[in-house]
Amino acid sequence: MATSFQFIICFCLFSLLRFTVTFAHVIPRFPSSMLHPALDLGSSSAQNGLYTTKFFTQILGHFSYNPQSYQTFQQRYLINDTYWGGAKNNAPIFVYMGNEGDIEWIAQITGFMFDTAPYFKALLVFIEHRYYGKSFPFGGNEEVANANSSTLGYLSSTQALADYATLIIDLKKNLSATDSPVIVIGGSYGGMLAAWFRLKYPHVAIGALSSSAPILQFLDLVSPYTWTNIFTQDFKGVEEYFRNYSCYSSKRRSSSCGPKVLNYGRSKMAKGYKETRDKNHSKNWTSQYYQDLY
Ligand SMILES: *[C@@H]1O[C@H](CO)[C@@H](O)[C@H](O)[C@H]1NC(C)=O
Ligand SMILES: *[C@@H]1O[C@H](CO)[C@@H](O)[C@H](O)[C@H]1NC(C)=O
Ligand SMILES: *[C@@H]1O[C@H](CO)[C@@H](O)[C@H](O)[C@H]1NC(C)=O
Ligand SMILES: *[C@@H]1O[C@H](CO)[C@@H](O)[C@H](O)[C@H]1NC(C)=O
Ligand SMILES: *[C@@H]1O[C@H](CO)[C@@H](O)[C@H](O)[C@H]1NC(C)=O
Ligand SMILES: CC(=O)N[C@H]1CO[C@H](CO)[C@@H](O)[C@@H]1O
Numbered sequence: 001m002a003t004s005f006q007f008i009i010c011f012c013l014f015s016l017l018r019f020t021v022t023f024a025h026v027i028p029r030f031p032s033s034m035l036h037p038a039l040d041l042g043s044s045s046a047q048n049g050l051y052t053t054k055f056f057t058q059i060l061g062h063f064s065y066n067p068q069s070y071q072t073f074q075q076r077y078l079i080n081d082t083y084w085g086g087a088k089n090n091a092p093i094f095v096y097m098g099n100e101g102d103i104e105w106i107a108q109i110t111g112f113m114f115d116t117a118p119y120f121k122a123l124l125v126f127i128e129h130r131y132y133g134k135s136f137p138f139g140g141n142e143e144v145a146n147a148n149s150s151t152l153g154y155l156s157s158t159q160a161l162a163d164y165a166t167l168i169i170d171l172k173k174n175l176s177a178t179d180s181p182v183i184v185i186g187g188s189y190g191g192m193l194a195a196w197f198r199l200k201y202p203h204v205a206i207g208a209l210s211s212s213a214p215i216l217q218f219l220d221l222v223s224p225y226t227w228t229n230i231f232t233q234d235f236k237g238v239e240e241y242f243r244n245y246s247c248y249s250s251k252r253r254s255s256s257c258g259p260k261v262l263n264y265g266r267s268k269m270a271k272g273y274k275e276t277r278d279k280n281h282s283k284n285w286t287s288q289y290y291q292d293l294y
Contacts, residue, residue, distance in 0.1 A: 053077075053078055056167050057073075062158075076103060076127075078126040083120075084121060084123035090179045090181070093122065093172070093181070097184050098190060106190070112211075113185065164201075165201045181207075192214065
């Protein structure tokens with residue numbers, strides 16, 4: 001059981017990492033919808049019955065003796081124990097490594113966790129990344145946290161991984177579940193975190209599942225065009241449509257192209273969109289997705 005989980009899967013789906021293409025240069029970036037969730041799911045999440053929201057007192061800096069490092073902040077995490085087989089059975093714990101966005105939004109679009117939990121009798125935990133959602137250091141004050149390099153200096157993937165290790169270890173202790181295996185899961189940047197977590201904290205997680213994680217997407221490791229090549233393949237199916245609406249022209253972001261592709265995508269995606277629990281949200285996410293592309 002233990003070793004069978006020791007895998008890292010990289011799905012090269014086009015869904016999470018995007019590049020903005022301009023004619024001058026290629027700028028890699030993560031989905032803007034994660035950086036700035038356009039959908040206000042806050043109110044629905046309160047009564048959506050998917051999880052319980054908790055906060056954990058987290059240390060600001062894990063790697064320095066600078067007195068400021070000993071400040072703490074409230075880190076949000078979401079938990080669902082409905083399917084859990086319990087500590088006595090050493091039932092597993094699936095931990096989503098929050099990426100750059102509101103963790104509630106991420107949890108609500110990660111149906112995979114909820115779909116697989118019953119088969120593994122897993123406890124579900126989604127941890128929010130520091131400096132996102134409701135997990136800002138410096139008194140939870142976003143403006144102060146983002147003020148300058150001395151406050152923003154605590155925003156790094158290395159600190160985030162240490163947050164996750166600290167929280168997971170403490171949570172397992174609280175649940176008397178120190179023997180429950182932990183599988184870390186993530187997508188995009190969160191998938192990179194999951195893979196890195198498994199490498200860096202092998203005593204905390206026995207496995208990592210990294211979806212759409214560009215863990216090798218660094219200059220000098222692979223061609224800078226790797227991602228755009230995959231993206232182009234994905235879109236071959238709708239190539240004709242793109243061509244019809246001049247999406248290949250210099251007016252790539254033209255108003256004629258965007259909305260039409262958006263409508264086309266909605267109807268196409270509505271068919272296979274299993275992940276969503278709410279039809280209205282499915283529509284929204286689909287349109288959000290296409291908005292992100294443009
Ligand atoms: C966990 O998720 C399931 C499926 O969405 C839901 O039915 C259940 O109420 C949730 N449990 C908690 C404790 O939130
Ligand atoms: C950075 O911002 C914090 C919070 O606003 C402030 O206390 C501090 O003086 C600033 N530091 C610098 C170097 O500007
Ligand atoms: C574990 O329990 C302690 C004491 O109640 C609490 O302060 C801490 O936040 C809990 N840890 C987690 C991860 O919830
Ligand atoms: C593209 O345009 C051609 C010619 O007008 C038309 O036959 C075809 O159906 C269009 N395809 C799409 C996907 O809109
Ligand atoms: C979905 O949207 C329709 C129309 O906007 C609305 O009438 C309906 O109540 C919504 N359903 C849910 C579950 O939010
Ligand atoms: C972008 C988008 O379609 N947003 C819609 C999401 O769903 C709500 C509720 O139905 C609408 O009010 C938004 O316009």
